Amino acid sequence: GAGVSQSPSNKVTEKGKDVELRCDPISGHTALYWYRQSLGQGLEFLIYFQGNSAPDKSGLPSDRFSAERTGGSVSTLTIQRTQQEDSAVYLCASSWDRVGTEAFFGQGTRLTVV
Amino acid sequence: AQTVTQSQPEMSVQEAETVTLSCTYDTSESDYYLFWYKQPPSRQMILVIRQEAYKQQNATENRFSVNFQKAAKSFSLKISDSQLGDAAMYFCAIYTDKLIFGTGTRLQVFP
Numbered sequence: 001g002a003g004v005s006q007s008p009s010n011k012v013t014e015k016g017k018d019v020e021l022r023c024d025p026i027s028g029h030t031a032l033y034w035y036r037q038s039l040g041q042g043l044e045f046l047i048y049f050q051g052n053s054a055p056d057k058s059g060l061p062s063d064r065f066s067a068e069r070t071g072g073s074v075s076t077l078t079i080q081r082t083q084q085e086d087s088a089v090y091l092c093a094s095s096w097d098r099v100g101t102e103a104f105f106g107q108g109t110r111l112t113v114v
Numbered sequence: 115a116q117t118v119t120q121s122q123p124e125m126s127v128q129e130a131e132t133v134t135l136s137c138t139y140d141t142s143e144s145d146y147y148l149f150w151y152k153q154p155p156s157r158q159m160i161l162v163i164r165q166e167a168y169k170q171q172n173a174t175e176n177r178f179s180v181n182f183q184k185a186a187k188s189f190s191l192k193i194s195d196s197q198l199g200d201a202a203m204y205f206c207a208i209y210t211d212k213l214i215f216g217t218g219t220r221l222q223v224f225p
Contacts, residue, residue: 042120042215042216042218043218056212091159099147102161102164103161107156107157
């Protein structure tokens with residue numbers, strides 16, 4: 001596709017429910033990131049996929065958060081048993097497999113837990 | 115682990131004037147990359163400028179330039195001839211083994 005695509009753009013869920021957020025990176029990009037941005041705050045690193053290497057999960061805040069990337073392309077971020085503090089914008093970014101290249105971002109998914 | 119610090123939560127500038135946004139970072143790596151990204155109200159992150167740590171020359175992109183002080187681990191962004199469209203959140207970021215962002219500076223531009 002022309003850019004990084006995230007779906008849904010907005011998601012409202014009840015506390016305790018599981019949610020799945022989807023990211024379609026730019027075709028050919030081997031690196032994929034997930035970040036969390038709380039209202040008016042910075043980008044909190046969550047997880048990083050690079051090619052066939054084991055993902056860097058060091059930013060996941062709890063074991064309720066998990067992510068997978070199938071076939072080196074589409075990625076899904078799953079949040080189980082959602083809590084109100086999970087409400088945020090979740091941003092996905094992808095880049096080429098070259099160190100230090102520009103990361104291209106999607107528009108994000110705004111998650112609201114009520 | 116690398117960290118990025120942006121000590122100015124908010125800045126303001128008058129149209130056509132110059133403003134400098136501060137960023138400091140910490141890393142034990144000698145080879146890394148530094149970035150400034152802009153996030154307007156649309157939420158779309160846009161790359162403003164990129165600096166390779168091994169290059170001593172400061173990067174410039176039109177009205178945007180950086181002051182890269184490697185020894186001081188400082189990477190400030192200067193916006194010249196500020197325009198209303200420059201109003202946004204600005205994030206400093208470092209890449210060593212992954213891309214890490216600072217907390218951002220909200221820039222307001224007044225006519």
